[in-house]
Amino acid sequence: MSSVSRRRTWNVHRLPPAEGRIFLITGGNAGIGYFAAEQLAATGAVVVLGSRDAAKADAAMASIRSHVAGANVRHLQLDLADLSSLKTAVDSLDLDHLDAVVYNAGVALDDPPRRETEDGHELMFGTNHLGHFALTQWPAPLLSAAPAGRIVTVGSFAARSERLDLGDLQSARDYRPKRTYGRSKLAQMCFGFELDRRLRGVGSTVLSVVAHPGGALDSLTPSRPPVHVTTPGERLRGLPTGLLVQGKDAGAWPAVRAVLDPEVRGGQLWGPRVFGLRGTPRCETVPSHMTDPAVAARLWAASGELADTDPHLGFR
Template sequence: MSADARGGSPRATRRRVVVTGASAGLGYFVSEQLAATGARVVLACRDEGRAERAAESIRAVVPDADLQIVLTDLADLASTRAAAEQIAADGPVDALVANAGVVGSRRRRVTSDGFELQFGTNHLGHFALVSHLLPAIAAAEAGRIVHVGSIAHRFARLDLDDPMMVRQYRGHLAYSRSKLAVMTFGFELDRRLRESGSTVRSLVAHPGFSLENLTERRPGITRRRWLPSPLIGLMRTVSQGKDQGARPLTYAAIGADVQGGEYWGPDGWFQLTGSPALVRAQRHAHSRKVAARLWNLSSRLTRVHPILE
């Protein structure tokens, strides 16, 4: 399938797809795009009111959208477990798009379990959710897990001796490290799934450089700031809207030619903009030595362990 063909979405009728952080940004547009393909979309969101507004907005675009709301706070391991149990009780999960996350925090903050907020939400929360949902994903005919990475992984290395950045905290570095952890886990999970003989596939996708100001308008969902037209024009040369940035994530979730262990993102310059395509992650995101340490640390901190069957 060509990159241009990937500008649209393949059909996913009757598939059940869970999207975390579905009430805004990338998660919202992934959910809208999936609903348009006929998938049943589980909106896994922290705030019920925002989730309901998102569902209303999706139905304004896709009147026959099949949606379910499950309250999920990735910064709270108890909430994550409860959400997974609720989702699994309804049957197999064909795909999980692990999208929710915290982007930037100037001061160091912690989750309800005491983890640094960005590492604790973006990585540990999803590590726990994936672990709890694996049996339901394995019960699907060809279950798939899409971990949402970032081009920010290029500029960081994991410090697993101080993963919570207690000694020195910098918000942008905390974000980059959390996304590198997401990607390292995603690639390692697929390797272990293959070794175990599982039919589940794990892969990573990223949205490029996606900005709210370039995003299609959705009342109550998108929030644009006024900016001069020349600046908007300049932004369009190196960035795109979140609606377009969501497309690699959507394609990774339901594309027929997608394989485990792959990395999907925009096909443009420096992977900043463009249509969904196979792209390359930095070599350090594939380190098995680092991945083993991260896996063991994550399991110990969350007190859960992925069951690979």
Template sequence: MARAVNVLVTGGNAGIGYFVAEQLAAAGATVALGSRDAAKAAAARAAILAGTPDATVRHVPLDLADLSSLKSSADAVGLDHLDAVVLNAGIALDTPPRRESVDGHELMFATNHLGHFALTHWLAPLLTGARIITTGSFAARSERLDLDDLQSMDAYDPKRTYGRSKLAQMSFGFELDRRLRAAGSTCRSIVVHPGGALDSLTPSRPGVHSRSAATRLLGLPAGLLLHGKDAGARPAVRAVLDPGVEGGQLLGPRQFGLRGAPRVEQPHTHMTDPRTGAALWEASRELTGVEPVLS
């Protein structure tokens, strides 16, 4: 895009989201950091300004696990339009027990998918002609959605539930593309994934991420197959800025989907299945009480 763009990055205060925000700000974008923690958002903003002093970065309070708060978050964006929103924020729980959001939904599914589904609805007035970029995960390749148990009530396994929540995000992104095309919308829905992004391969940023020399050295062998979160951010950044990127595409790292420069790749059929996407959409509409309708 030739002109400066306005972008909201959910989870822009840490991890891959931080580096998406940093790289977009360095490219001249006005960046809104969606974060539930004001102190962490302030630290992220300071780190971005340290590298790009003239950057325009603001904080938008955002708690994706609380559906009742999302309209207020959309109202707090403080911009007259968004050229893109990067649906990046997420959580990964490592151990049982199963946890629930304030709305009574399984926490990873609620945060990673349902919150973004509802947020897109509330952002709709700002998104005319915008790009909606959904961040999936390599973990989604080996999972399948259980449409009868989206809340992981049966035999809860944190790793599986996380993978399914990321698959739900990707299925949503592809289903959104189909609906935008059918409606003749000027918006585009693009799905990305960061590949294998490790903290040990990620450069330090004061107040945001710290990597010791020992950690860096220990992580070097992994660099043959994986990369850092700064590199993992590049598919999303390209999805925002590259005028050649089209709706319905999947962008990921070039080398085995794990590391390297971003490229367009062929999504697995279980991610793009229209029947699964439509069923997930309907379930998400029922669980959130809203649905994204974009012009």
């Protein structure tokens, strides 16, 4: 049990107020991103949903407003698969500060063929990792202007069993969708830990924290029509698996705590309490393969070259 958990109990249903704070969630229109947005909106914060689909974002905002009285939500047109569009997107926020960014958006493909972004990158690696890596440089000044800015990277439990192939980061030689997805999430998590190390190195006040949802299934997720609908039959069939995993509403809890809890520290990993698969959020031991300095340095250099970014990602 972490020292944070011993000091006090975190109540996922009674979150601390966050009036006056501004949070951006990539992929905030669906899944775990939607529920993170709904939960954070209930704190009184301004929540910005980063989404490339305006219609889906509108539906998500309407749903949040119907569940959270007075919710202050807005949409940011954001396409992580189009790296050249990211600066313009962030500039359109027209903010003087940003308290947290949650890197949640992701693409998961189950079957071949291998697909690419408009920039020519493998779709899952290009969106899940490179898109967030490249995005970081643009809100960096806004995060630095906040009293305690945070970048929360949402990884995956699947990343624990994967290892990066630094010679084939984009699965050009050997494409297997599930493995490519797991490695893209591992790249995200390695980036999140390395980012915090570099932030500490330049004396930044911004923290980088990594979270993962454990096992989060649609069948165990509360309905939020038209964003998500769980039929009674689906919920009934999903009940046995509820002993091991949970819905996407609960899957959002670790990321929400990573955003809000003042006792969270940079470089930590937050996930569900029960076997890392379900339950309330706790601080976990970080697997060593996610913080290998040699791997992190090579991933950082390769990502910077592929995304054509400032080597410091806007933090000096």
